[in-house]
Amino acid sequence: MRRLSFGGLGVAAVVVALVLPYLVNGYLMYVIDIAVIFMLLALGLCLSLGIAGQINLGQVAFFGVGAYASAIFTVKLGWNFWPAAVLAVVVAVLAGLLIGIPALRVQSHYLGIVTLGLALAFTALVGNLSIAGQAEGLLGLPVPPLGGVDLSSHYLYYYLEVVALALFAPFAYFVVFTRFGRRLRAMRDDSLAAASTGVEVPLARMASFALAGFFGGIAGVLYAGLVRYVSPPSFNIDTMFLLLAMVIIGGRFSLTGTLVGVIALTVVREELSDYASVAQFVYGGLIVLMVVFAPTGLAGAPRRIRQLLSRGTTAAAGGTGPFVPAAAGRQTVTADHPALEVEQLSKRFRGLTALDSVSVRVEAGEIHGIVGPNGSGKTTLFNTVSGIYTCNGGRVRLFGSDVTDAKAYRLSHLGVARTFQNLRLFGRLTVRDNILVALDRSRIWWSWRYILWPVGVWRGERELRRRAQDLLVEYGLEAVADSVPGELPYGTQRRVEIARAMAASPRLLLLDEPAAGLNQQETNQLAEIARSVRDQGTTVILIEHNMSLVMSLCDRVTVLANGTVIADDVPEVVANDPEVIRAYLGGSRELDPAITPAAIADEAAEQKAVR
Amino acid sequence: MQVFLQTFIGGLSLGAIYALVAMGFSIVYRTMGLVNFAHGSVVMVGAYIASTFYLTVALPFAVAMVVAVVVTALVGLIIEGVLRPLETKDVDLMLIGTIGFGIVLNAAVIVIWGATGRAVPTPGFSRPLNLGGIIIRPYDLVVIAVGAVAAVAMWWFLRGTKAGTAMQAVAMDPEAATAVGIRVGRSNAIAFAIGAALAALAGGMAGPVLYVSPALSGVIGIKGFAAAILGGFGNMPGAIVGGLLFGLIDAFSAGWFHGFADVVVYLVFAVIVVVRPEGIFGEQTVSRA
Numbered sequence: 005m006r007r008l009s010f011g012g013l014g015v016a017a018v019v020v021a022l023v024l025p026y027l028v029n030g031y032l033m034y035v036i037d038i039a040v041i042f043m044l045l046a047l048g049l050c051l052s053l054g055i056a057g058q059i060n061l062g063q064v065a066f067f068g069v070g071a072y073a074s075a076i077f078t079v080k081l082g083w084n085f086w087p088a089a090v091l092a093v094v095v096a097v098l099a100g101l102l103i104g105i106p107a108l109r110v111q112s113h114y115l116g117i118v119t120l121g122l123a124l125a126f127t128a129l130v131g132n133l134s135i136a137g138q139a140e141g142l143l144g145l146p147v148p149p150l151g152g153v154d155l156s157s158h159y160l161y162y163y164l165e166v167v168a169l170a171l172f173a174p175f176a177y178f179v180v181f182t183r184f185g186r187r188l189r190a191m192r193d194d195s196l197a198a199a200s201t202g203v204e205v206p207l208a209r210m211a212s213f214a215l216a217g218f219f220g221g222i223a224g225v226l227y228a229g230l231v232r233y234v235s236p237p238s239f240n241i242d243t244m245f246l247l248l249a250m251v252i253i254g255g256r257f258s259l260t261g262t263l264v265g266v267i268a269l270t271v272v273r274e275e276l277s278d279y280a281s282v283a284q285f286v287y288g289g290l291i292v293l294m295v296v297f298a299p300t301g302l303a304g305a306p307r308r309i310r311q312l313l314s315r316g317t318t319a320a321a322g323g324t325g326p327f328v329p330a331a332a333g334r335q336t337v338t339a340d341h342p343a344l345e346v347e348q349l350s351k352r353f354r355g356l357t358a359l360d361s362v363s364v365r366v367e368a369g370e371i372h373g374i375v376g377p378n379g380s381g382k383t384t385l386f387n388t389v390s391g392i393y394t395c396n397g398g399r400v401r402l403f404g405s406d407v408t409d410a411k412a413y414r415l416s417h418l419g420v421a422r423t424f425q426n427l428r429l430f431g432r433l434t435v436r437d438n439i440l441v442a443l444d445r446s447r448i449w450w451s452w453r454y455i456l457w458p459v460g461v462w463r464g465e466r467e468l469r470r471r472a473q474d475l476l477v478e479y480g481l482e483a484v485a486d487s488v489p490g491e492l493p494y495g496t497q498r499r500v501e502i503a504r505a506m507a508a509s510p511r512l513l514l515l516d517e518p519a520a521g522l523n524q525q526e527t528n529q530l531a532e533i534a535r536s537v538r539d540q541g542t543t544v545i546l547i548e549h550n551m552s553l554v555m556s557l558c559d560r561v562t563v564l565a566n567g568t569v570i571a572d573d574v575p576e577v578v579a580n581d582p583e584v585i586r587a588y589l590g591g592s593r594e595l596d597p598a599i600t601p602a603a604i605a606d607e608a609a610e611q612k613a614v615r
Numbered sequence: 616m617q618v619f620l621q622t623f624i625g626g627l628s629l630g631a632i633y634a635l636v637a638m639g640f641s642i643v644y645r646t647m648g649l650v651n652f653a654h655g656s657v658v659m660v661g662a663y664i665a666s667t668f669y670l671t672v673a674l675p676f677a678v679a680m681v682v683a684v685v686v687t688a689l690v691g692l693i694i695e696g697v698l699r700p701l702e703t704k705d706v707d708l709m710l711i712g713t714i715g716f717g718i719v720l721n722a723a724v725i726v727i728w729g730a731t732g733r734a735v736p737t738p739g740f741s742r743p744l745n746l747g748g749i750i751i752r753p754y755d756l757v758v759i760a761v762g763a764v765a766a767v768a769m770w771w772f773l774r775g776t777k778a779g780t781a782m783q784a785v786a787m788d789p790e791a792a793t794a795v796g797i798r799v800g801r802s803n804a805i806a807f808a809i810g811a812a813l814a815a816l817a818g819g820m821a822g823p824v825l826y827v828s829p830a831l832s833g834v835i836g837i838k839g840f841a842a843a844i845l846g847g848f849g850n851m852p853g854a855i856v857g858g859l860l861f862g863l864i865d866a867f868s869a870g871w872f873h874g875f876a877d878v879v880v881y882l883v884f885a886v887i888v889v890v891r892p893e894g895i896f897g898e899q900t901v902s903r904a
Contacts, residue, residue, distance in 0.1 A: 121885060284718060292712050
């Protein structure tokens, strides 16, 4: 039904696009030609800003690089338009990679202002270079030759632009809704969690700038062919902010919204064409109103309206179904090396020593518990082992190979998966997409297929979706597969995070307080999942405060206090260790026998026996 | 040597203006964790108001400055008031909102004052001083003095007054500040008003040095930001040192690179951000999982 209406809209859009020139006068045709160019340009900004979350205020420079490069190649070097166009797009992609370099170090505000500064540097540069015609710019660019078609006609040029849009806009959609774009969206929502699920964050950031440069370059080339004149003011900050307004007002997370935003602002500017400053005032004001009242832009409007209409009849909160393990029976793990060896690991934050020569050894096929009072360094240990922190000394070995200070995404590809204490799901991705991000084990260079073999991408996507469906069924998440995490109850979100971690088929699973905030039933399900995961051959390490869970579940327990290991043994021994009792209960002599670790261990043993 | 010293004094004067802009950025950033992208436009609005009251209304320069500071501070309050609903939600959205305000202010300036700029004559004693062969414009010394006074006033405000101390508390921990009864919203509003007042001071003082035009916002906004980042964003002494350093870089690169000076300045800025984003005095922060 929904798909059908989308198809209908698509057909209507194509028909309108094809007959449009027959309905408008020459001036309006030119305005529309410019609008189509801005559509391609805005798609580039949407991909970097909205999809990949990179505050890219240098998009106008990519536009300028594309236009200026084709102008210089044709006017100054006398090339034919088409080879010049191809090379100009290549140069724009390179400019994207160059302006994207700061994204490797800084994000958000800093990235915004640096890219804006580099965009200013571009206009300052071409305004002074003699090869670029300095302040006067370059005149007399050639009309693109195309058989007998006279492209100096704005009507015929329009069809050339429509062909370009029909080629490259679907490509943008294809990227966004398959694995590469999904990784970009994951990185936008939570770059830390994305890295832990295997997204090569630095490369993905650069790739998003390359995409922005690609679309900017195409727009620039088309602009050069249409206007046949380039000068610095066409690519100044005002153009950048107009472009930004188009994307924000349309909806920065949505390609369709972006296209609608370009149309909407073109109409506003034409209605107010005699009052350019008033038009600017209006769209600046619209940006402010949009971010305050409708942050998802025009693209978010249908959903908002639906929510308003169905107010009061909100659907029941999505719970989880039962956990259905995929394979029954325990696999025996035969490994030559322990799953994880941590030797003399230290981590300091300025004056504070969070980990002080910690050594832990986790055998393959174990469920290993890590307990300790708050602030004892448990999460710091996980963060150091999973590549989020770099250590200040010591060694980490994963199945025998040294992975000390390896990057989070590299560890993910080596078989480490984790969950987070405070849940780090990708907030704007559906549960299914959250899992698809982790299921995709390809490295970023796999993405050459997007350019040379899209069919391969498509087939891979079908395979990924089939496996995602199996996993959703296994973890009882089928009913909530198309919800975003924020709509789900806390316990369900915890389940999603474990499912996401397991989607990466890890050899080692790190669970950071997986039972926090769960009720008794959910905790029992968690224990069942952890055992099943172990039985399928994955080693599990969990940080947990729920002692009865730790005692009943774990094969071995390590106790941390003040950044050092104070005990490491089977649960029954650890529970009776006087130092552990002191660390937990502050050395009080008036122990309530019911809450000593030993008492809890007894209770847990009883539960085990009952089961 | 003479040329060097003259360029040096000119650079310090320019640097004092950048320091004022950078302090405006920093006071808002340290209080709310927000980079106000409209700040350059606010500086420009201040420059236009000061020049209007000085040239058109023919008030004395100092009085025109005071009017500009007060009116521009009100503009700052309006910006904060409109964006307040976003303060607890999404910093990236607020950032885009301030860009929107920048566009609005730029358009308003063109609607009110026209698209062409205006040259503001140097107020008061305009005859250059000759100190042992070094030619110094007295106005440069005035700018440096105003910058120094503003810096001392800011230091006194943050250390010595209740409102200033409350703002320090909000900067450190908004939730804890709320818990002890500090109104975070009001603190943010004060920060924005002070930021805008500093911007007006910078804009007004810049009038006779730089050309007052709609292009001023982008140039002075980015350079002031660069100054703030050079010193360590949100760090007030850092903003002053960064401003002075950046003024010197600017003045000397104009002499060495001529037309390409701006290109060089922006590239230097980009390199600084990439190499040392925490600036000279900033501290490295850790991300928590």
